[in-house]
Amino acid sequence: MSVVLHVDLDALAANLAEIRRRVAPALHMLVVKDDAYGHGLEPVVQRAWTEGVKWFGAFDVRTGYIVRAALGPEARIFVWMVGSIDEVRDALDEDLDIGVGDVGLLEDIATARRPAAARVHLKIDTGLHRNGVRPEEWPAFVARAAQLEHDGAIEVVGVWSHIAEASEADDDDARDAFDAALSVARDAGLRPSMRHLAASAAAFDRPEFRYDAVRVGAFAYGIRPAGGPDETALGIRPIARLSASVIETDPVVRIDATSLHGLPSSLGGRVTLGSPSGPRRLIALDTTGGSIEGEGASLVGEEITVYGPSGDGAGSATTLAEAVGTIGEEIALRLSPLVPRVYSD
Numbered sequence: 001m002s003v004v005l006h007v008d009l010d011a012l013a014a015n016l017a018e019i020r021r022r023v024a025p026a027l028h029m030l031v032v033k034d035d036a037y038g039h040g041l042e043p044v045v046q047r048a049w050t051e052g053v054k055w056f057g058a059f060d061v062r063t064g065y066i067v068r069a070a071l072g073p074e075a076r077i078f079v080w081m082v083g084s085i086d087e088v089r090d091a092l093d094e095d096l097d098i099g100v101g102d103v104g105l106l107e108d109i110a111t112a113r114r115p116a117a118a119r120v121h122l123k124i125d126t127g128l129h130r131n132g133v134r135p136e137e138w139p140a141f142v143a144r145a146a147q148l149e150h151d152g153a154i155e156v157v158g159v160w161s162h163i164a165e166a167s168e169a170d171d172d173d174a175r176d177a178f179d180a181a182l183s184v185a186r187d188a189g190l191r192p193s194m195r196h197l198a199a200s201a202a203a204f205d206r207p208e209f210r211y212d213a214v215r216v217g218a219f220a221y222g223i224r225p226a227g228g229p230d231e232t233a234l235g236i237r238p239i240a241r242l243s244a245s246v247i248e249t250d251p252v253v254r255i256d257a258t259s260l261h262g263l264p265s266s267l268g269g270r271v272t273l274g275s276p277s278g279p280r281r282l283i284a285l286d287t288t289g290g291s292i293e294g295e296g297a298s299l300v301g302e303e304i305t306v307y308g309p310s311g312d313g314a315g316s317a318t319t320l321a322e323a324v325g326t327i328g329e330e331i332a333l334r335l336s337p338l339v340p341r342v343y344s345d
């Protein structure tokens, strides 16, 4: 196993504690889409559950299923990508909370009716134009939801939206739109107990965006925003360290990067990797391997840190991302699923 992603579940637990401390009394819904941002869904949700996380943001129904199977009936699992009426039925059978951003889905949920009221979270479009009900259609939408709730088909557990977290002014506008939508929903007779708007950045920085719950993914995994505050300032740390071994030292020092093919080759020449003898510059990276140079001898088999918590000279996933103009999530997510994930706690 010469390329390995080492996932430190104690570091996850520490990040979860910091998130809880920062956002309380709002609840933390841990976002676990994309295989828990590439860290491995089941170990992550199991540890988070042990640490007291009760809500999980799964994105799709399939992920929701895996979380349900891992955690049992008490976990609250939120999905917001539900494509067909079959998926609606599957989601209801597994008691998933469904994010509803259009009236067609609301009607499908009513049609797929189960004995227990379906738990739904109504989504208002606050400006991102990504699957949400437009403000002009919102009054009719919440009126229909109130009727279905009255009939016992659904329970409106939440009202939610998503913000870009790129500009404070845009986020403020989105929050105004969110508050307006909440008041229209209230006038329609709805009493959602879960109002949620913020992801990582706004959850940490802007108390007025926290409402009843925040949906935090990146910071739980210790992925800081590109160009933003560092991990120390945020009080989090990366939970994963990607290592590769030296496979050749003559004429150049090469690391095995055959299963790093998810990483952009443009990292070559732009980043420093960590080694027992200190930082080493990555000269080139391609599908057959990477060449590195630095002070001191390298031995075949020596473990090189490609990214991870600071310590041996390597940067974090976001440090790599910044070198090639992207975000840390993209580095974490593009790592091949073939790379073994090894867990410690």
Ligand SMILES: *Cc1c(COP(=O)(O)O)cnc(C)c1O
Pocket (backbone or CB within 6 Å): 031, 033, 162, 198, 199, 200, 201, 215, 216, 217, 218, 219
């Ligand atoms: C991914 C996602 C989040 C989490 O965002 P982070 O910045 O990773 O915390 C929250 N809400 C929605 C709708 C998302 O898709």
